[in-house]
Amino acid sequence: MAMDKDIEYCRRVLDGQINAPKYVKKQCRIYLDIFEDKDKKYCIDFEKRELIENITKLIVVSRGLSAGKTVYEVLCGYQWLFIFAVLTVVFRDDSEKRRYQTGILEICRKNGKTFLVGVIFLILFLTEPEFSKFYSVAPDGALSREIKTQMKELILSSPLLSKHFKIRNNDILCYINNSDFMPLAFSTSRLDGKLPNAFVADEVGALPTMYPIEAMRSGQLNIKNKLGCIISTKYPTLNNPFEDIVEGAKRVLDGIDINDRIFALLYEPDEAKGWESSNSILEQGNPLALEVPEIMNDLKQKRHDAIVMPSARENFLVKHCNIIYSGLGTETYIPVDDIISCEVDSIDWNGKTVYVGVDLSETEDNTAVSMAALDDDGETLLIKSVSFIPEGRVEEKTRLEKVDYRQHIRDGSCIACGDRIIDYSVVEEYVFEIEKKFGCKVAYIGFDRRNAMSSAQKWNERYETVEIRQHSSVLHPAFKLLKEKVVSGKVKIERSYLTVLNFQNTRIRYDTNMNIYADKKRSKGKIDEVFAIIDAVYLLNQFELLGGGAGLEWGSISL
Numbered sequence: 001m002a003m004d005k006d007i008e009y010c011r012r013v014l015d016g017q018i019n020a021p022k023y024v025k026k027q028c029r030i031y032l033d034i035f036e037d038k039d040k041k042y043c044i045d046f047e048k049r050e051l052i053e054n055i056t057k058l059i060v061v062s063r064g065l066s067a068g069k070t071v072y073e074v075l076c077g078y079q080w081l082f083i084f085a086v087l088t089v090v091f092r093d094d095s096e097k098r099r100y101q102t103g104i105l106e107i108c109r110k111n112g113k114t115f116l117v118g119v120i121f122l123i124l125f126l127t128e129p130e131f132s133k134f135y136s137v138a139p140d141g142a143l144s145r146e147i148k149t150q151m152k153e154l155i156l157s158s159p160l161l162s163k164h165f166k167i168r169n170n171d172i173l174c175y176i177n178n179s180d181f182m183p184l185a186f187s188t189s190r191l192d193g194k195l196p197n198a199f200v201a202d203e204v205g206a207l208p209t210m211y212p213i214e215a216m217r218s219g220q221l222n223i224k225n226k227l228g229c230i231i232s233t234k235y236p237t238l239n240n241p242f243e244d245i246v247e248g249a250k251r252v253l254d255g256i257d258i259n260d261r262i263f264a265l266l267y268e269p270d271e272a273k274g275w276e277s278s279n280s281i282l283e284q285g286n287p288l289a290l291e292v293p294e295i296m297n298d299l300k301q302k303r304h305d306a307i308v309m310p311s312a313r314e315n316f317l318v319k320h321c322n323i324i325y326s327g328l329g330t331e332t333y334i335p336v337d338d339i340i341s342c343e344v345d346s347i348d349w350n351g352k353t354v355y356v357g358v359d360l361s362e363t364e365d366n367t368a369v370s371m372a373a374l375d376d377d378g379e380t381l382l383i384k385s386v387s388f389i390p391e392g393r394v395e396e397k398t399r400l401e402k403v404d405y406r407q408h409i410r411d412g413s414c415i416a417c418g419d420r421i422i423d424y425s426v427v428e429e430y431v432f433e434i435e436k437k438f439g440c441k442v443a444y445i446g447f448d449r450r451n452a453m454s455s456a457q458k459w460n461e462r463y464e465t466v467e468i469r470q471h472s473s474v475l476h477p478a479f480k481l482l483k484e485k486v487v488s489g490k491v492k493i494e495r496s497y498l499t500v501l502n503f504q505n506t507r508i509r510y511d512t513n514m515n516i517y518a519d520k521k522r523s524k525g526k527i528d529e530v531f532a533i534i535d536a537v538y539l540l541n542q543f544e545l546l547g548g549g550a551g552l553e554w555g556s557i558s559l
Contacts, residue, residue: 006084007035009077018077018290019283023266026253031085031263041092041260042099048088048127055123058160062153065294071119071154078265078287079116085263086227087123098225104249104264105231106242109319110295111267111288113231117200118150120229121181122161124198125174128225132179132197137212141185143203148172148183184212191215198227205235205242208402213241234268234322236314238336238497238504239402239525247497256345268322272337275321276307285322324504333506333518333530334483340500342491347382349373350439355543356431357535359528360424360451367422368502368528369430372536373440374544375492381485381537384494385502385529386412388427392419401525403501413496428455432462444543446535468535472510472517478538479508479516481545502529 010028013020020028034042056072066074075083086103090096107113121134138144151172155165166173171182184191188208192215199216201207213228220226232242249264251257269284282289282299289296299320306316317325324336352373359368370385389397389405394416398405408414417426435442446468447456456465468474485491493499505525506518518527518534 005075005077006081007032009081010035012077018287019280020287021266021268021270021284023250023253023264023268027264027266028081030253031081031089034089042089043092043095044084045088045090045095048090049084051127052083052087052123055126056119058158059119059122059154060158062157065292075116075119076112076288076291078267079112079119082116082263082265083120083123086120086229087127089263096224098227099261100263101226101228101261102263103227103229104245104262104266105229106234106246106265106322107231107267107287108233108285108322110298111286114146114150114202117147117202117229117231118154121147121151121198121200122154124227125165125179125181126176128177128179128197130177130179132177133195134179134181135194135196135199135216136181136183136202137186137191137199137216138183138202139186139206139208141183143206144183144185147200147202148181151181186212192218194219195223196220197223197225198229200229200231202231204230204232204245205240206232207241210241210244234318234324236318236325238324238501244404244407272321272323272335272341275317275323276303281321281323285320332504333479333508333516334486334503336500336504338486339493339503342486342489342493343495343500344492345495347384347492347494349382349384352382352438352440353443353544354434354438354440355443355536355539356434356445357532357537357539358427358431358445358447358452358455359532359535360427360447360455361528365422366526366528367427368532369427370529370532370536371434371438371440372533372540374540379490381482381491381540383491383533383536385496385499385533386430387414387498387526387529388422388430389414389416390418390420390422391416403498408496408498413498424455428458431455431459444539446539448531448535466539468538470531472515473513475517475534475538476515478534478541479518481541482534482537483516498526499529499533501525502527506530 010032012018013025013028033039035044053072057070059071061067061069061071061074082103082105086100089099091099105113124134136144136147152167155162155167164174164176171180173180188211191212196216196219201213216228230245246266249262249266252259252262253264267285267287269281275281286299289299302316302320306313314325317323354371354373357370361367367388368385370383373382375382394405405414409416417423431445442463444464444466445459446466448470449467459465505523506527507523508516509519510516518530520527
């Protein structure tokens, strides 16, 4: 029976019969516990499940490999799971109230996500209260209308349903309960005032701001069973609304944040390395391909094309593997997926010998302080970095850079100080407090003399400060060492969106001796944390790995 396909899917995922990413496994475990009546707060509305199953028997697929079959016959395991989870999990003490207000689907192209959302909205047309309103939002009007097009085709190919709908130029009306669906053109200011029972935000990774989603959410305040479906593939940059949403969902599934109104299926591979030959990457990003061999065969051909034609690589990795890839020829320092694979939730700095790098930028811009140390194995680099920004420019920088600095201030990865310019005394005090706060021993503090001489003189009263000349001949060993350690998996970086974003922004150039150096002018955004990390790694390499600190006296020195 179709009613069991969601459960069969969950069990096969958890048993390892289906190769699914770790966050899909976590969501399957949560859902299966509810289905098996192990959750004290939530349960399944089995009457609603049966109703949904019967509705899918009325909807006929319009085109593609399954044209002429009913939706009941063609929906795959992950699609049944998404439908039943967002529509039939309810509160035990109020069976009329659904648990999930947000359904997040991160999935590669050609996995039926638009088809799935079209089916969900047809089900909502037939099950939600009278005069319900449904909307779609997307980066542009054409994308927003894709859901309407999908629904139109399903309605027109389903004789038992078509007589109950009227498809107009701008919307779709259901006569059964006078409900209406309307695709909305993208706007940054004109989407308020809508009252959606449910909405879908499509290709959220391409949205320039979170406004369309926030506008839909604010219109749902008085709706009992509000629902928002957030769907997208990856996009080449970390700096987009969907990555923020995905990171939030991961924190919920990891148990770090408590928000039990989110259901998320995140089909991004656990390991991005080895894409040239790894079928696991294809399987974890493309659940439909596991059930439709033609799709998997097509993906393998696209992989071959991406290997032999570099121009096809970015599209393949981003859209068909859900791997963020900056593109060939951009001279990216370290691929962002490699940096992400090194992230850990926390590092135990207690007792460690720490090298501090400071990038004191212009007073109105970002500043960074980074720490580096060797782990107990003597090989793995431990890294933590924090940004500082002017308190009076937080909103301005958030708008211009499209980075949610308020969120990063809350999570501790960014510190706001001063008004329109950074208060250097806060930065100085942060460095002075490192030993006390983390239980470590600060060996050396490295800095660029351009903006840091005054602060360095203060630090030098207690610590050894080292002026590091910002030149390729000096910093190349540190750039090379860090990259080699990251690629070999010998780096642990305390989790920070800003740190990852700084690495993604960094572009490199080569001098006449082929030494690597980060080019601030060619980089795509802030890279202060990378320079601070490089200064810290330079010191660690110089004084610990190469033994270059032997015989040096305490005091300010220049290298």
